[in-house]
Amino acid sequence: MGSLTPDFRKSVSTMAPSPAPFLTPRPERRRPDSRGSDWNYNRSDKDKEMNVQVLLRCRPLTDDEQRLNMPSAITCNDSKREVTVSQTVGSKHVDRVFTFDKVFGPKSQQRSIYDQAISPIVAEVLEGFNCTVFAYGQTGTGKTYTMEGGMRNKSGDLPIEAGIIPRAVRQIFDTLEAQNADYSMKVTFSELYNEEITDLLAPEDQLKSTEDRSKKPISLMEDGKGLVVVRGLEEEMVYSADEIYSLLERVMQKVDKFRELYLTEQDEKLNIKSELKDCKRNLETTHKLLEDLKDKYKMALSTLKEKEALISKLQNSENSLINCAKQLQVNLQDASQDISTLFGKIDRKDKLEKENQSILLAFEVQLGKSLKDLHEIIKSSVSQQERQLRCVEEYITTFLANKYKSNEAMEAKVKKLLEIYTTESLDMKKVTYALKTKASSDLDEITSVMSAQTIAVENFFQNAALESKEVLSDIQNSLNEQKRMLAFSAQQHTEGLNKSLVSAQVISSAAINISNDLHRRASELMTLLEQSHAEKSLRLQNFEQMFKEEASREEKLAMDQIAAILSTLTSKRTDMVYKASRCFEESNTEESKKLLQELSNMQNLLSSEVRDLSEYAEKVKDHYMEETFSSAERVVAMENSLVECAENVERSGRQWQNAQLGTTHLAKNNLHDITSVMQTKIIETHGMHDYLASVSSCMDAEVDSHVNDLMMATNESLALDKGHSKEINTITLASLDQLNSMRVNHGECISHISNRSEQCIHKEYLVEQKTNVTPKKRATAVPSLESIEAMRTPVHDLNSKTKLKLDSADNKIMQDQHRNPFQDVNGVI
Ligand SMILES: Nc1ncnc2c1ncn2[C@@H]1O[C@H](COP(=O)(O)OP(=O)(O)OP(=O)(O)O)[C@@H](O)[C@H]1O
Known part of the structure; x- marks a missing residue:
């Protein structure tokens, strides 16, 4: 018989309407020949053609639903096997009709459903066929009621509301008993709940927790004949329907217990999960806080370091400023001393300058007179020299004319020579160029021949x-x-x-x-x-x-x-x-x-x-x-x-x-071609070389003759130059004597002037004589070191006027140190 599993319990007729018709054609029958003609006496011919049948049962409204006046969602037409679902889409009322293999309305009884739909299937099971009946539908639609209903009365009879399972059990045993058959029957009970198979005949302790249940694994497998078997289930021998009923009752109690256990386990799991989530969240927030603290700590550390650096920098700058101030104080003291010395010197200089002014006037008169004399002497000397130079100029003009003539002749000769040389050199260049081009073209030709040959060979080899x-x-x-x-x-x-x-x-x-x-x-x-x-x-x-x-x-x-x-x-x-x-x-x-x-x-x-x-x-x-x-x-x-x-x-x-x-062939041709080309080119090059040698010898002879002519002309010109140079020498000697006499006169004048100026400057004009008088020291307000230390003020807070004064005094000292005595006056001379 087919296994009476807890799935069977909840797996018979459909309770809720499906959206599509379910008239499923039966493609094949598994054992049509082996069955007798009366094997499915209760089933219609059409039913026999179906392997899968979908039946719909609609439960009546419950008392609560009736009390609440809830409308019926579907209407059943048992004879037409149709179910009408009334829907209101927007303002429209839409009726959708679905057809099933059988339809059982709200008034249909457990017994009639069993007799019409299930009894033939059980009969098939007793003939050795595998059959399954399962219920499918939304929660509360009556699956349990249809499958189980009531199990048995106190008297042991089946009640009216007995469902498919007790009726099927009864039919099986009644049939077997009526046949006087020798049989043995084993039952397994399992439940598939939340995708987990539970063996309901397993010992109680195995049902307690998931861990216990997983000790004996139950697996879904195919038996190789296309049937699915549940492996690992406990099997129990049964000998009567009552035994199955009591087993079912026992199992139902177990199921309830198991359900409770399962629910508590699920609750615990959910609690643990939520606690875990909370923990995770807490951990995350703590982690974030820690991260923030870390960042803040880092920031505080960096600002602290920055502040420390700033403080040390400030201290350093303050120290350096104080050192600067101390140095400035020392400098100020020195400067005040220098200023007092300088003022004394300036007073002395003012006196001396007044005395020197009169001496300078006298010197000016004397110097003007001496200079006039010098001017006269130089004037006469220059006129004399002018005359001599005019003579020299005339001579040079004649010399230049002669020289010009000889130069012209020489130029003509040189031009001729140049022309000849240029034409010859052009010829030579042409020849050379021709030779060069020829040689290069020959070389190109040879190269092209060679490269063509090489390419041809390469191509040939590549093609080959x-x-x-x-x-x-x-x-x-x-x-x-x-x-x-x-x-x-x-x-x-x-x-x-x-x-x-x-x-x-x-x-x-x-x-x-x-x-x-x-x-x-x-x-x-x-x-x-x-x-x-x-x-x-x-x-x-x-x-x-x-x-x-x-x-x-x-x-x-x-x-x-x-x-x-x-x-x-x-x-x-x-x-x-x-x-x-x-x-x-x-x-x-x-x-x-x-x-x-x-x-x-x-x-x-x-x-x-x-x-x-x-x-x-x-x-x-x-x-x-x-x-x-x-x-x-x-x-x-x-x-x-x-x-x-x-x-x-x-x-x-x-x-x-x-x-x-x-x-x-290519190698032979190539060699021959190259050899012939080379020979012709060598002969041509020899001819060119001979021609070039003859042209160059002609040119050499011509150039030699012209060079000889040029040498002779140059010698003549040189002789002429020698005569002229003698004449120029005599004239130059005379002018040299005159110039010497002038130089002597001029020297005497100069020495006279220098004597006078020496007398003026060194004897009459007194400069920079030491007074040996200590200059008066004026009182300068120099701050003490203590006051500087006490103030610790930056340098720019010092008296800016004093600083400016010091700067200007320094500049003045520097200017005076580099100035020569009477620079302005001496500069005029
Ligand atoms: N044909 C019927 N006649 C009278 N009462 C019915 C009928 N079908 C179901 N009920 C009642 O409707 C209620 C819900 O039925 P049932 O518990 O069988 O639904 P269910 O589909 O098994 O629900 P669940 O999936 O939640 O287990 C029960 O009180 C049951 O007695």
Whole structure:
């Protein structure tokens, strides 16, 4: 029987409407032949065609729902097997109709549902079929009620509200008992709840917690025949329906307990989860706080460090400022001393300058007179020199004219020489350029020839290599193709032959069977026909014989009384018998005809079968021929490709030979070409070289003659220059004497002036004489070190006026130190 599991408990009829019709066609029946004709006596023919049936049960409104006046959501039409769902979409009222295999309205009773829908299924189970009934629907729609209902009365009978499970149990045991069957029954109880399978027959302690339950794992598996089995469930032997009921009651209690346990476990899990979440959240916030604290601590540390650095910087700057102030104080003291000395010096200088002014005036008068004398002397000397220089100028003009003439002649000669030289050099350049271009073009030609040859060789080799590669890859591909084709053809050939062999075997065996069968049946029919014919004729003969005997006996007995009537009667009866025998014979012949017709039909059938068979044999033959042809074609293709391959190989060999010949030919040609080009170029270069040598010797001779001419002209010019230089020397000597006398006069004047100025400056004019008088020291307000320390003020707080004064005094001292005595006055001189 099918396993009565807790799933079964909640797994029978549908309680809620489904959105689509459920008239599921039955694609196949699993054991149609093995069942008797009455195996599903309770089920309609249509039901028998269904593997899966969907039934809908609609429960009535509960008392609470009625009290609350809740409207019914669906309307059932049991006869039409339809359910109408009323919906209001917006302001529209929409009715949606769904069709099921069976529909049970709110008034339908447990018993009628069981009898109509479940009882046939249980009967199938008892015949050895696997069947499942399960309930599906929303919570509170009546699944438990439909599956379980009430289990049993106190008297042990089934109550009216007993559901599918107790009724199925009862039917199973009643049937088995009625059959006096020898049976044993095992039950398993399991529950699939929240995707977890629980063995409800397992010992109590295993149900307590998830950990205990997981000690004995239960798994869903396929048994290899497409059925799902639950492995690891406890099995219990049962011998009566009551045992199952009490087991069910026990299990239900367990289920309730387990439910409670499960719910508490779930609650605990949820609590732990929420606590964990809280902990996590707390941890996260603490972590964040810690992070914030860390950041703040870092910031505080950095600001503290910055402040410390600032304080130390400030202290350093303050110390340096105080040092500066101290230094300034010392400087100020020195400066005040210097200023007092400087003021004394300035007073002395003012006095001296007043005295010197009168001396300077006298010196000015004296100096003016001396300078006038000097001017006169220089004037006379200059005029004399001018005259002498004019003489020199005239002489130089004549000299220059002569020189110009000789220069012109020389220039003309040099120009001529230059022209000749330029033309010659141009010729030379042209020749050289021609030579150069020729040589370069030759070189280019040689290079291009060489490179062309090299490229040709390289190209040739590359082409040869590519071709050889192509040929080799062609060979390889073709060989691969051959291999593939060979394998494919062999496989196809074998497959085709196998297929044709198998099908021919099958067909021939089927045909042989059919023909044998037909022959057997025909012969049976013939013998039957003959037997029946013989039997019938025998019976007829017997009947006729019997009738004749009876008729003669009766005739003899009633001959006297009713001779006339009897004779008529006998004739009538004879007629009747004759007619009857005719009729019988006719029917017999009719039957024979029919049988013969049947026989001929059978023979026709046989002949058509034979024809079909021969056709099939022809087809097989054709197929075989096709296969043979195709294989022959493949063989030919293979041979062709092999020939192609061989040709390719031969071609590649020829190509390689060509490549070799080409290489040797190319090498020979190349060498010959290069040698010939080189020889011609060498001869041309020799000719050019000879020409260049002749041109250069001509040019050398011409240049030599012109250079000789030039040398002679230069010598003449030199002789002329010598005469002129003698004359210039004498004139120069005279002017030198005059200049000497002037220099002597001028020197005397100068010495006179210098004597005078020396007398003025060193004897009459007194400068920088030491007074040996200590300058008056004026009181300057210099701050003490203590006051500086006490104030600790920055440098810019010092008296800016004092600083400015000091700066200006310093500048003045610096200027005075670098000034020469009477610089302004001496600068005029
Ligand atoms: N056909 C019916 N006639 C009378 N009462 C019914 C019928 N079907 C269900 N009820 C009542 O409706 C209520 C809910 O039914 P039931 O407990 O069987 O629903 P359920 O689908 O098993 O719910 P759950 O999925 O929550 O277990 C029960 O009180 C049951 O007695």
